[in-house]
Amino acid sequence: MSTHAEHHYYVPQPSKWPLVGAFALFFLGLGAALAVNGVSAGNICLAIGFAILLYMLFGWFGDVIRESESGKYNDQVDLSFRWSMGWFIFSEVMFFAAFFGALYYARVISVPELGSMSQKLLWPDFVANWPSQVAPAGAEAYRPMGAWGLPAINTLILLTSGATVTWAHWGVLKNKRGQLIAGLMMTVALGILFICLQAYEYAHAMHEMNLTLSSGIYGTTFYMLTGFHGAHVTLGTIMLAVVMFRSMKGHFKPEHHFAFEAAAWYWHFVDVVWLILFVFVYWL
Structure with a gap:
């Protein structure tokens, strides 16, 4: 019986949470x-939708935590959880690849092509520079965002956070809960x-x-890439905060801590996405 229980794949009971979602x-x-x-x-x-969504997240995640x-x-x-998270991150890689692809297409293909002699009749006043100062009719002139200053500081912050989360990981592996919590x-x-x-950078810009x-196209790709990345940082911060509070309650052991x-x-x-973004959006 013990061998059967050890190899039994847990299947939860039918849940209300997908319907709530x-x-x-x-x-x-x-x-x-x-x-x-304008209605x-x-x-x-x-507001009702966000309230129901928060209720679902707290309830569904709470069930999973209790089961774990x-x-x-x-x-x-x-192992199933690991494969699922791996495929989820792969989908995120492809998500950002599409936006970096749009940036590449605009900078390397569209802008030079519009500035070529063959397109002068199509757009006589176009100058093939990046960041392009040519915008749709009615758009005012702007200044591009430089790499040094807040973007460089944010790069240092994220690199440091990668070190602190790794330090926290070593804490859970060595069963040092204080190190785990401090790192998180x-x-x-x-x-x-x-x-x-x-x-603050957005407000300044x-x-x-x-x-x-x-x-x-410069403003569009700038906010598209940095904005989606900022949303992912927000989600990651919330995930790590939940893991931190769970760690304070005594969850996670050296042999059982996949949520972390x-x-x-x-x-x-x-x-990693930010490092690529910093180079191709801010620096080059």
Whole structure:
């Protein structure tokens, strides 16, 4: 019987949470459609959708945590989780690859082609420089964002956070809970600092440099890449904060801590994306 139980793959009971999530997405979609069209009820629907979504996340994740802490997940389930997280991160790699591809196409193909002699009749005033100062009709001149200053500081912050989360990982492997918690606290604090500095950078860019989404292809790709990356940093910070609070409650052991590893994998992915982004969006 013990051998059978050891190899038994845990299958949870039917759950209400997918249905709850469907209601959340319905209200979010409805609210977004109404808000875009200027209907006042749109904001109310959005608020209801976010409230239901938070309820679902707390409830569903709570169920999974209780199942994990009760010892229902064996090595086979753990392997499934690892494959799932691996494929999720791969999907995120392809997500950012598409946006970096758009940046490459604009800089290396579209801008030089529009500036070539063969296209002078199409756009006589176009100058093939990057960042391109040519924007759609009505757009005002802007200044591009430099690499040194806040972007460089944020790079240092993320690189440091990669070291602190690795230090925390060594803490859980060596069963040093104090090191685990301290490393996570530093990583979460650095993540919050990064988000705050990026928000300040956006405010500076929009109000003092006139750099907006309407600032031609440069403004579009700049906010598209940095904005989505900032959203991923926010998600990663929330994941690490949950892991930190779980660590404070005594969760995770040297041989059983995949939730921590999953958050750490995601955080390292976010770090690598930022390094690529810093080089190709800010520096070059």
